[in-house]
Amino acid sequence: MAHLSKRFATLTSNVRSSNGLLPDGFTFFPRFFDTHERQLLLTAALSQLDATENIRARRLQIDYRARNPISDSDPDEHLFLPDCCYTFHEGHYDNVIRDYREMRLTSWPESEFRGLTPVLDRLRALYPSRNTQTHLLHLASSGEIFPHIDNTSASGKWILGVSLGSTRILRMESPTSAVSERFDIPLPSGSVYLQRDDIRYHWRHAILPSIDRGMAKCAQRISIMIRVRV
Numbered sequence: 001m002a003h004l005s006k007r008f009a010t011l012t013s014n015v016r017s018s019n020g021l022l023p024d025g026f027t028f029f030p031r032f033f034d035t036h037e038r039q040l041l042l043t044a045a046l047s048q049l050d051a052t053e054n055i056r057a058r059r060l061q062i063d064y065r066a067r068n069p070i071s072d073s074d075p076d077e078h079l080f081l082p083d084c085c086y087t088f089h090e091g092h093y094d095n096v097i098r099d100y101r102e103m104r105l106t107s108w109p110e111s112e113f114r115g116l117t118p119v120l121d122r123l124r125a126l127y128p129s130r131n132t133q134t135h136l137l138h139l140a141s142s143g144e145i146f147p148h149i150d151n152t153s154a155s156g157k158w159i160l161g162v163s164l165g166s167t168r169i170l171r172m173e174s175p176t177s178a179v180s181e182r183f184d185i186p187l188p189s190g191s192v193y194l195q196r197d198d199i200r201y202h203w204r205h206a207i208l209p210s211i212d213r214g215m216a217k218c219a220q221r222i223s224i225m226i227r228v229r230v
Ligand SMILES: O=C(O)CCC(=O)C(=O)O
Pocket: 137, 145, 150, 161, 205, 207, 223, 225
């Protein structure tokens, strides 16, 4: 997969790595899931997040979907409802994340979604170790994540992220090195990245705001974040 990753990475400064491009500890699968798999994962993730919504939002959602049914040929972004149908949190000034909703997933609704189990099995085969925890993170069209390192006491030495919906840029930067290192990778729907070891502990990551922000276009994105349970 390394040769595929090269085309997607914009290297903005000196990046040390054995292949001359992405640093060791960062693996990227730009097209891990096909259309059917992506839509299944996105629908299942939305169903779990929507179950946490209040009655007013649920009514808005049901009403909107009744008037705007999904067709099979729709792009992934059309599986999202307009931003106003979800209860996104603004985040406080000291939060690393803005305009989002999230949940910890205790289990996937595998019996409700036929075909979900093999899709999850493909994903699980990528995990470097077992005993994991899963979070769903839904960014509004205006949502973004500021540079940060995940809390090291709350999870172990790798983090895996599945991206679904609007393509956003992941920015990786190493503030600790003498020479500043940074690279940007667009994360298309169905892509998967893995950060481990030094990258996970020392590099900051950020999800940049959508370039479509402010336009009518839906720029929502869901990430499925898998971490080691400690
Ligand atoms: O959405 C992503 O890909 C990254 C999310 C993230 O940085 C986090 O949950 O800590």
